[in-house]
Each structure stands twice: as C-alpha cells, then as structure tokens.
Amino acid sequence: MNDQESSTSASQTEGELEGVMDGKGERDEKQRDCPAPSLSNVSSSLQAIIRIKQKYHALKKRRQEMTLGLGGAGNFTGVPARTSPKYFTFDRLPPSSSVPQRKKKRRRKPVLYPNTRRYRNQPKQEHSLAKHCLFLLCVIVFLQVYNAIENLDDHVLRYDLEGLEKTLRREVFGQQGAVEGLLSQLKDYLSTYVHNKPLVVSVHGPSGVGKSHLGRLLAAHFRSVVGETLVLQYYVLHHCPQEADALRCAHNLSTLISEMVEQAEEEEKIPLFIFDEAEHMHGELLDALWHVVVYKQSNEYLNAIYLFLSNLGHEHITKHMLYNSSSTSTTMTASGRHSNLVKELTPILRNILEKLHPLWTEVDILPLGLLEKGHVMECFLDEMTREGFYPDHTNIERLAGEIEYYPAVGGYEYCQTGCKQVVAKVNLL
Known part of the structure; x- marks a missing residue:
C-alpha cells in the first residue's frame, strides 16, 4: 500500500508541475503576441507567479517529508536506493581556479572599563618569586660583609693601635711623619689574620734620632697586648757579639722563631721580632732570617712582624736633609716632609742595602730624619x-x-x- 501511494502521489505532483509549466508557457506566448500589458495585467501576472512559487515550495517540502518518512521506515526490497545529487563535495578545486579566498578576521571585542575608579577592574600585576630571592640574596651578602668588617675591627682592637698611636706621638719627638707611616703599615697588616707574606720593616736613620726608643715603645706595647713570650727584642751586640759564634747564634735564632710562631698560631696572635743594631748582624744571622722570611711559606711563618733598626745609609739621609732643607717650604707639615724624604731616599737606600744581603730586598724601608x-x-x-x-x-x-x-x-x-x-x-x- 505504501508503494502504491507513493507512486500515485509522485505521478500527481509531476502532472501538476507539467500543467503549471504549460500554463506559464501559454501565457508567455500570449504576452509576446499581445501588445504592451497594462498595469492591471502586470499585477495579475505577478500574483500568479507568486502563487506558483508558493505552490512549488509547498510541493517540494511535502516531497522531502515523504522521502524522510520512507527513509526512517527502512529500505524495502526491490526499491532502488536513492542517491542524493552531489551538489557539495570536499574535492579540491582544480588548479585552473585560482580565486583567492580571504580569511575572515575575528574581531576582538574591546575591553571596556567603567568610568568610575571605584568599580574599575584594573589588570593585576604579576609578582615574580625571583624578586624575593634576589632581595634575600642581597640581605645575606650585606650581613656577610658587615660581619667581616666587624671581625676586622675586632682584630684591630685586640692590638689597641689607637693606644699605640697616642704613645708614639707623645714619646717620639720629631718623627711624626715616620710614625704615621709605621702605624699605617701596622693597621693594614693587623686588620686581618690571613696573610701571604710577613710584614718586614727596616727603620734607618742617623744616631740619636729615636730608632732604639721607637723599638722599645713597640716592644712594650705588644707585650701588653699579645704577651711576653710573643715579643723578641734581639740586640746583636748583646746576644751574638763574637763572629765566631755566628753559626750557633743563627741556629738558636731560627729555633726560637719557630717556637714563637707556632705558639702564636695556636693562640691566633701575631708575634713581633725586633732586631736592634742590625748593621752589626753577621752573614749567618742574615741568612737564617732570609730563609725564614722568604722560604718558610706555612701559615704560622706568614703571620709575623719583623722590625729592623739600623743606621745603614745615614750619610745619605744627612746629606739629603742638609742640602734640600733650603728648598723645603717652612709651611709644609711633618707628614709632607717625611713623604718627600721617603720618596727621594727609598731608591738610594734600597740600592745600598741590596748590595749587602738579599734580605734587604724583602723589606719596606722607613727613613728617619734629623x-x-x-x-x-x-x-x-x-x-x-x-x-x-x-x-x-x-x-x-x-x-x-x-x-x-x-x-x-x-x-x-x-x-x-x-x-x-x-x-x-x-x-x-
């Protein structure tokens, strides 16, 4: 029954379409034969075309509903399968058709903020954790540097260099420039406990200018801060007057220095060795001291102060001060005159001392004036x-x-x- 109904309905629709099309053709022929139509004829033809179009769409819609109903009920045997016309395909366009296709740009909606600041949602700034780590690192570095500076100050305060400066300025006369130079060297060396070489200072000057007095004041001060056993005052004419005993004196001096530096290493202090009348030291003593200063590279030997007091080169100091005093300004300070003295006499004295023994190449020369x-x-x-x-x-x-x-x-x-x-x-x- 369904097949018969479908065939009859299809035949009916085809007949109706043919009748409509025949009627339309006849009207077209009549219009060609007739003269120009009037306004009433045009309106009636438009109404007829609209009715035909509406009837055509209604028939087409009814036919699609029938086909969908048949497809849902299932395919019967003997009924040819319906194929939809291939109006739309996914095949690529032939190479001849090179029509550029523009991509549609997606329009972004603008972000609108309210006019009032109270309800305005401003974008939030992202905070990176790296900033916190950097701030923490800066704090740690600052604390480390501050702690190091405090440790340096504590190490300097142990030796009471301010008290030593007051004593030397009060007790040593006419050598303020030399005193300032010596205190500067001591402060730089005693500000830390780790060194790459010992401090060796050689004080030179004529007789009576205060070399031995300076050595006695330094020895007394260091005995009060580091102890009696870590300060050695070695008078050459007293401890080793005979040249025949020079080898034995050198051996005893090396042993004594080794014992003192080892004790100072245990107590974390810096010992002081003062050698007065160094111009009378024998070659064996100078060799022993040179070996200790240059070749002993362990930590306990590097943390030590050696002070040599002698009148070597006093002739050059005297001549320089007598011949150049007229060119020296009377308004110049003591430190300024001493700096000029050191600058001009250091090369001359070093040239003289290096010829005597290699030990003098390792010393810092400090001349004392008249x-x-x-x-x-x-x-x-x-x-x-x-x-x-x-x-x-x-x-x-x-x-x-x-x-x-x-x-x-x-x-x-x-x-x-x-x-x-x-x-x-x-x-x-």
Missing part, C-alpha cells in the same frame, strides 16, 4: 720630668745649647747627635 733644636729641647723636658727635676725653660735652653749642631740651613738647625746626650746631661744635674 732632629731640630726644638725637638732636642722636648727630649730634655721629657727626661727632666721623668727624673723629677723642675722643667725650667731657661735651664732647658742652656742644656740644649751645649749640644753640637749643623750650620743652619733654610731656617732649620739640625742636631748632630740628636737626643743621644740628653740622658747623660740630665744625670749631671
């Missing part, structure tokens, strides 16, 4: 105060006038013997 008459009067005042005499200025001038001086040069009057005779003259009072 004393003026005013400095000698200060020596008399200090000695008389120590001995309990009344410091009469007239008596001090009389005693200072009894000492021999070089001819006045450039407004300076230098003493030939310095403060060497001060103690003897005060004892005669």
Whole structure:
C-alpha cells in the first residue's frame, strides 16, 4: 500500500508541475503576441507567479517529508536506493581556479572599563618569586660583609693601635711623619689574620734620632697586648757579639722563631721580632732570617712582624736633609716632609742595602730624619720630668745649647747627635 501511494502521489505532483509549466508557457506566448500589458495585467501576472512559487515550495517540502518518512521506515526490497545529487563535495578545486579566498578576521571585542575608579577592574600585576630571592640574596651578602668588617675591627682592637698611636706621638719627638707611616703599615697588616707574606720593616736613620726608643715603645706595647713570650727584642751586640759564634747564634735564632710562631698560631696572635743594631748582624744571622722570611711559606711563618733598626745609609739621609732643607717650604707639615724624604731616599737606600744581603730586598724601608733644636729641647723636658727635676725653660735652653749642631740651613738647625746626650746631661744635674 505504501508503494502504491507513493507512486500515485509522485505521478500527481509531476502532472501538476507539467500543467503549471504549460500554463506559464501559454501565457508567455500570449504576452509576446499581445501588445504592451497594462498595469492591471502586470499585477495579475505577478500574483500568479507568486502563487506558483508558493505552490512549488509547498510541493517540494511535502516531497522531502515523504522521502524522510520512507527513509526512517527502512529500505524495502526491490526499491532502488536513492542517491542524493552531489551538489557539495570536499574535492579540491582544480588548479585552473585560482580565486583567492580571504580569511575572515575575528574581531576582538574591546575591553571596556567603567568610568568610575571605584568599580574599575584594573589588570593585576604579576609578582615574580625571583624578586624575593634576589632581595634575600642581597640581605645575606650585606650581613656577610658587615660581619667581616666587624671581625676586622675586632682584630684591630685586640692590638689597641689607637693606644699605640697616642704613645708614639707623645714619646717620639720629631718623627711624626715616620710614625704615621709605621702605624699605617701596622693597621693594614693587623686588620686581618690571613696573610701571604710577613710584614718586614727596616727603620734607618742617623744616631740619636729615636730608632732604639721607637723599638722599645713597640716592644712594650705588644707585650701588653699579645704577651711576653710573643715579643723578641734581639740586640746583636748583646746576644751574638763574637763572629765566631755566628753559626750557633743563627741556629738558636731560627729555633726560637719557630717556637714563637707556632705558639702564636695556636693562640691566633701575631708575634713581633725586633732586631736592634742590625748593621752589626753577621752573614749567618742574615741568612737564617732570609730563609725564614722568604722560604718558610706555612701559615704560622706568614703571620709575623719583623722590625729592623739600623743606621745603614745615614750619610745619605744627612746629606739629603742638609742640602734640600733650603728648598723645603717652612709651611709644609711633618707628614709632607717625611713623604718627600721617603720618596727621594727609598731608591738610594734600597740600592745600598741590596748590595749587602738579599734580605734587604724583602723589606719596606722607613727613613728617619734629623732632629731640630726644638725637638732636642722636648727630649730634655721629657727626661727632666721623668727624673723629677723642675722643667725650667731657661735651664732647658742652656742644656740644649751645649749640644753640637749643623750650620743652619733654610731656617732649620739640625742636631748632630740628636737626643743621644740628653740622658747623660740630665744625670749631671
């Protein structure tokens, strides 16, 4: 029954379509034969075309519904399978058709913020964790540097260099520039406990300018801060006067230095070795000290201070001060005059000392200048105060006038013997 109904309905629709098309053809022929149509004829033809179109769409829709109903009910045997026309395919276009196709750009909607700041949703800034790590690293580095500086200050405070500076400025006369240079070297060396070489300083100057007095003050100060056993005052003419005993003295000195540096390493302190009258040291003693300073590279030997006191090169110091005093300005400070003295005399003294022994190539040279008459009067005042005499200025001038001086040069009057005779003259009072 279904097949018969479908065939009959299909035949009916085809007949209706043919009738409609025939009627339309006849009207077209009539219109060709007839003259130009009027407005009423045009409107009636349009209405007829619209009715035909509506009827055609209704028939087409009914036919699609019938075909869908038949497809849902299932395919019967003997009914040919219906194939849809291939109006749309996924085949690629032939190479001849090169029509460019523009891609449609997706329009982005703009982000609109409200006008009022209260309800405005501003974009949030992302915070990186790396900033926190960087800040923490900076804090750690700052604490490490601050701790290192504090440790350096603690190490310097152990040796009380401020007290030493006050003592040297009060007790040493006429050598303020040399005192400042020596204190600067000691401060730089004692600011840390780890060194790559020992501090070796050689003090040179004429007789009576305060070399031995400077050594005694340094020895007394270091005994008070590091202990009696870590300070050695070695007087060559007293400890080893005979040249025949030089080999034995050298061996004993090397043993004593080794014991002292080992003890200082255990106590984490820096020992002091003072060698007075170094111009009388024998070759064996110089060899032993050179071996200790240069070849002993262990940590305990590197943390040590060696101070040599001698009058080697005193002739050059005297000549330089007498010949150049006229060109020296009277307004120049003591440190300025001493810096000029060091700058001009260091190459001359080093050339002389290197010819004597290789040990002097490892030292820092510190020359001491001649004393003026005013400095000698200060020596008399200090000695008389120590001995309990009344410091009469007239008596001090009389005693200072009894000492021999070089001819006045450039407004300076230098003493030939310095403060060497001060103690003897005060004892005669």
